[in-house]
Amino acid sequence: MKLVCKKSDLISGINIVMKAVSSKTTMSILECILIDATEGEIKMTANDMELGIETKVLGEIIEAGSIAIDAKIFSEIVRKLPDNDVLIEVNDETKANITCENAKFNILVKSAEDFSYLPVIEKNNKITISQFSLKEVIRQTSFAINDAEKNKLLTGELFEVHGNKLKVVALDKFRIAIRNIELKEEYGDFKVLVPGKSLNEISKILNGGVDDDVNIYFTNNHILFEFDDTIVVSRLIEATNYFDTDKMISNDYKTKITINKKEMADCIDRATLLIKEGDKKPVFLTIKDTEMELSINTFIGSMDESIPISKEGSDIMISFNPKFLIDILKVLDQEQVSIFFTNPKAPCFIRDEENSYIYIVLPVVQ
Amino acid sequence: MKLVCKKSDLISGINIVMKAVSSKTTMSILECILIDATEGEIKMTANDMELGIETKVLGEIIEAGSIAIDAKIFSEIVRKLPDNDVLIEVNDETKANITCENAKFNILVKSAEDFSYLPVIEKNNKITISQFSLKEVIRQTSFAINDAEKNKLLTGELFEVHGNKLKVVALDKFRIAIRNIELKEEYGDFKVLVPGKSLNEISKILNGGVDDDVNIYFTNNHILFEFDDTIVVSRLIEATNYFDTDKMISNDYKTKITINKKEMADCIDRATLLIKEGDKKPVFLTIKDTEMELSINTFIGSMDESIPISKEGSDIMISFNPKFLIDILKVLDQEQVSIFFTNPKAPCFIRDEENSYIYIVLPVVQ
Numbered sequence: 001m002k003l004v005c006k007k008s009d010l011i012s013g014i015n016i017v018m019k020a021v022s023s024k025t026t027m028s029i030l031e032c033i034l035i036d037a038t039e040g041e042i043k044m045t046a047n048d049m050e051l052g053i054e055t056k057v058l059g060e061i062i063e064a065g066s067i068a069i070d071a072k073i074f075s076e077i078v079r080k081l082p083d084n085d086v087l088i089e090v091n092d093e094t095k096a097n098i099t100c101e102n103a104k105f106n107i108l109v110k111s112a113e114d115f116s117y118l119p120v121i122e123k124n125n126k127i128t129i130s131q132f133s134l135k136e137v138i139r140q141t142s143f144a145i146n147d148a149e150k151n152k153l154l155t156g157e158l159f160e161v162h163g164n165k166l167k168v169v170a171l172d173k174f175r176i177a178i179r180n181i182e183l184k185e186e187y188g189d190f191k192v193l194v195p196g197k198s199l200n201e202i203s204k205i206l207n208g209g210v211d212d213d214v215n216i217y218f219t220n221n222h223i224l225f226e227f228d229d230t231i232v233v234s235r236l237i238e239a240t241n242y243f244d245t246d247k248m249i250s251n252d253y254k255t256k257i258t259i260n261k262k263e264m265a266d267c268i269d270r271a272t273l274l275i276k277e278g279d280k281k282p283v284f285l286t287i288k289d290t291e292m293e294l295s296i297n298t299f300i301g302s303m304d305e306s307i308p309i310s311k312e313g314s315d316i317m318i319s320f321n322p323k324f325l326i327d328i329l330k331v332l333d334q335e336q337v338s339i340f341f342t343n344p345k346a347p348c349f350i351r352d353e354e355n356s357y358i359y360i361v362l363p364v365v366q
Numbered sequence: 367m368k369l370v371c372k373k374s375d376l377i378s379g380i381n382i383v384m385k386a387v388s389s390k391t392t393m394s395i396l397e398c399i400l401i402d403a404t405e406g407e408i409k410m411t412a413n414d415m416e417l418g419i420e421t422k423v424l425g426e427i428i429e430a431g432s433i434a435i436d437a438k439i440f441s442e443i444v445r446k447l448p449d450n451d452v453l454i455e456v457n458d459e460t461k462a463n464i465t466c467e468n469a470k471f472n473i474l475v476k477s478a479e480d481f482s483y484l485p486v487i488e489k490n491n492k493i494t495i496s497q498f499s500l501k502e503v504i505r506q507t508s509f510a511i512n513d514a515e516k517n518k519l520l521t522g523e524l525f526e527v528h529g530n531k532l533k534v535v536a537l538d539k540f541r542i543a544i545r546n547i548e549l550k551e552e553y554g555d556f557k558v559l560v561p562g563k564s565l566n567e568i569s570k571i572l573n574g575g576v577d578d579d580v581n582i583y584f585t586n587n588h589i590l591f592e593f594d595d596t597i598v599v600s601r602l603i604e605a606t607n608y609f610d611t612d613k614m615i616s617n618d619y620k621t622k623i624t625i626n627k628k629e630m631a632d633c634i635d636r637a638t639l640l641i642k643e644g645d646k647k648p649v650f651l652t653i654k655d656t657e658m659e660l661s662i663n664t665f666i667g668s669m670d671e672s673i674p675i676s677k678e679g680s681d682i683m684i685s686f687n688p689k690f691l692i693d694i695l696k697v698l699d700q701e702q703v704s705i706f707f708t709n710p711k712a713p714c715f716i717r718d719e720e721n722s723y724i725y726i727v728l729p730v731v732q
Contacts, residue, residue: 073639073666080636095667103636107667270446270469273439300439301461301473 001065001090003037005057007081007100013044013057014075016230019201021071022048032068034115035088037061045118046071049235051198052118053205056229065090066112074098077105118233125218127161127187131227132210137168138203140331140357141177144170145196156193156237159216159223163187169245170196175324176245176360190218193239198223202232249358253340253349255313257287261337264292265329267305268322271296274303275322282319282364287311287341296322318344319364328359367431367456369403371423373447373466379410379423380441382596385567387437388414398434400481401454403427411484412437415601417564418484419571422595431456432478440464443471484599491584493527493553497593498576503534504569506697506723507543510536511562522559522603525582525589529553535611536562541690542611542726556584559605564589568598615724619706619715621679623653627703630658631695633671634688637662640669641688648685648730653677653707662688684710685730694725 014033022030025048034045042061045054067090078086081100089097090109098105141157149155149172158169166181202225206214217224225232268283274296275281286293289311295304318341328350329337340349350359380399388396391414400411408427411420433456444452447466455463456475464471507523515521515538524535532547568591572580583590591598634649640662641647652659655677661670684707694716695703706715716725 070666076639077636080632080639082632102673103633103669103671105636105640105667105669266446266448267469270443270471273442273446274471300436301471303469303471305469307468 001035001037001067001088002063003035003042003059003061003088004085005042005059005088007078007083007086009058010078010086013055014071014078016055016205017044017046017053018071018075019204020046020048020051020053020232028070029068029110029114029116031071032110032115033071033074034066034068034112034117036066036112038064038066040064045115047116047118049116050195051201051235052233053201054118054231067093067096068110068112068115069096069107070109073107077107118231119222121217121222121224121233122219123217123224125188125190127166127183127216127218128185128213129166129181129183129216130210131206131212131214132208133181134214134216134225135203135206135208137166137179137181138199140179141168141170142196142199142203143327143331144172144175144177146172147197152237153193153239153242155197156195156239157199158191158193158239158242159218160191161187161218162189169243171243171245174321174362175328176248176358177328178245178249178355178358178360180354180356180358191239191242192218192223193237193242194223194234195237198232198234202234205230205232248347248360250342250349253313253342255287255311255316255341256338257292257309257311257341258336258338259292259307259309261329261332261335263307264294264337265326267294267307268326268329270305271303272322272326274298274300276300280321282366283322283325284317284319287316287318289315316341316344318348319366320348320361321364324361328361332357367401367403367433367454368429369401369408369425369427369454370451371408371425371454373444373449373452375424376444376452379421380437380444382421382571383410383412383419384437384441385570386412386414386417386419386598394436395434395476395480395482397437398476398481399437399440400432400434400478400483402432402478404430404432406430411481413482413484415482416561417567417601418599419567420484420597433459433462434476434478434481435462435473436475439473443473484597485588487583487588487590487599488585489583489590491554491556493532493549493582493584494551494579495532495547495549495582496576497572497578497580498574499547500580500582500591501569501572501574503532503545503547504565507534507536507545508562508565508569509693509697510538510541510543512538513563518603519559519605519608521563522561522605523565524557524559524605524608525584526557527553527584528555537609537611540687540728541694542614542724543694544611544615544721544724544726546720546722546724557605557608558584558589559603559608560589560600561603564598564600568600571596571598614726616708616715619679619708621653621677621682621707622704623658623675623677623707624702624704625658625673625675627695627698627701629673630660630703631692633660633673634692634695636671637669638688638692640664640666642666646687648732649688649691650683650685653682653684655681682707682710684714685732686714686727687730690727694727698723 042057087099096109160167164183214227291306293306408423453465526533530549534545580593657672659672
């Protein structure tokens with residue numbers, strides 16, 4: 001194999017596939033990037049067996065071939081090279097020469113045959129969505145996922161397609177995040193649970209363009225995202241017993257407030273300064289006609305602050321884990337948000353009129 | 367005590383004195399900032415018993431007084447307040463109200479009487495130097511200090527004044543960093559060893575202005591730096607048995623090269639990619655008439671690269687710990703540097719014609 005690529009093109013490719021390089025593994029082949037130039041184009045692939053990414057890299061193939069190279073070392077070397085053309089040359093499948101200007105590296109590599117190629121995915125069930133929308137729904141829901149959860153259902157995010165509607169759900173034991181997106185076409189009905197980790201990595205690769213599409217393909221065991229010159233394949237989590245979130249949503253309320261999102265977020269942010277790590281102190285909301293008083297009292301001291309609101313319905317006092325409110329306020333784009341309460345022991349809803357987003361948070365009951 | 371300060375002025379003051387707040391201590395008073403408004407101006411002080419910093423803060427004193435407040439909590443609260451006037455009010459010496467716009471904190475504080483004030487320093491022996499020069503000499507020498515050394519002499523930096531000359535020396539077992547500065551006036555002869563940690567903290571506070579002076583006062587046990595609205599006091603290390611570095615400096619050499627500093631630094635930087643942490647692999651320099659070849663060979667692979675040089679004297683092959691060369695090349699401002707060699711077992715010298723800087727590095731002898 002003999003290739004010439006610009007340093008910048010190599011780095012773009014490395015940055016994309018690195019997201020699927022295993023960092024904790026005893027199998028050194030999973031720490032490698034596959035460089036494949038056997039079929040007239042240069043492709044880089046990484047695959048940690050849960051998430052796999054393949055992307056095309058610009059460059060000239062002087063001699064076809066393929067090798068697997070340690071991702072960390074390859075990435076570090078390329079980054080430190082002068083900003084110029086890089087020659088990658090492999091003669092005997094055990095060592096690669098990487099040459100740029102006067103610098104010449106000689107690095108141990110592995111045979112491409114040892115590499116786990118990406119699974120072949122049937123492309124029957126598809127939806128198309130903009131990169132912008134996909135990046136947004138991940139950002140606005142994935143905070144509710146806990147990778148370390150024993151209950152696998154809580155480590156993933158539900159993607160449910162029904163006609164021209166996509167519903168994305170993430171939840172833990174105390175809160176639910178739901179985004180509803182209208183699709184441009186009618187599709188079938190599919191429902192899969194995607195590992196949160198995979199979605200977070202994909203989100204980092206998406207350029208987020210409003211006019212750049214992502215094709216998403218669904219199978220029983222995998223989901224495939226296709227965009228730009230990149231494909232991403234993730235294993236799925238078994239979703240048969242997933243929660244029926246429709247049953248948890250209610251449009252009834254006794255109190256509705258509308259509040260400036262940034263003022264509320266800044267205020268809770270200040271309140272949490274008084275909470276030592278590991279301490280579980282709630283913030284108290286006292287909602288009156290034109291203002292919400294937020295207060296907290298801990299071993300360090302106390303704080304209170306009032307924020308102007310507009311209110312419908314009755315006054316209420318209710319307590320929350322401040323992190324749960326902050327997480328939601330951080331990801332919303334709206335300047336004003338509406339919050340719906342029923343009673344101090346019932347969950348509150350943060351949602352818009354169209355239910356394009358719905359967040360449900362359980363209060364702290366004392 | 368009752369004060370009003372702008373948020374930004376409080377933050378400036380906090381940022382300065384925080385450098386002397388103890389982070390690992392069982393004495394909670396050492397984690398505090400003293401706010402003193404007893405003498406017509408507002409002063410903040412922190413003192414970890416090795417390093418003490420006092421600075422003036424702009425603001426209005428409505429009622430004189432002083433308190434000690436937990437530095438971390440105070441700093442975090444002020445940072446998160448709206449960008450406006452902040453009222454600090456203490457009524458009974460146990461609690462402070464911190465109010466800004468609608469936000470009101472109430473925080474436990476300590477009595478100022480428990481605080482360790484800065485020692486009083488005699489101002490007999492003084493030199494004056496620009497903030498720029500002081501910041502530069504610290505940056506260009508302190509890398510050779512090892513805070514964790516058992517031999518206390520190696521944890522400090524020698525400041526030696528002789529007439530109108532200041533010599534600053536830092537060293538470890540393998541290298542010496544020396545900076546010689548010409549002062550504007552004639553002073554006496556003093557010689558003190560300043561803890562490296564203190565110098566690094568001072569360096570962060572200095573604005574580095576060429577036209578802003580620092581007055582440095584020397585006593586037997588302390589050094590005091592006075593600049594802007596700030597004073598910094600550090601304990602000294604006993605320096606009686608300090609090394610006689612003059613004896614280690616030699617102007618003899620067999621080989622002198624002049625090389626582009628950035629090219630050499632980048633090249634060594636690339637070579638070190640092949641060294642795994644904890645592995646002690648040297649770089650080999652092969653110096654010929656017009657080029658220096660730098661090579662390395664490790665378990666990961668090998669690299670070689672040649673860099674153009676101009677040379678006087680004989681060819682030489684010599685090995686170094688790459689970190690020791692990089693540390694020096696990183697802090698030098700010159701585009702071209704001269705390196706002097708005698709033989710493969712003797713230290714090399716990196717210095718300019720005027721000896722304004724002299725770096726001595728031991729080679730790796732195989």
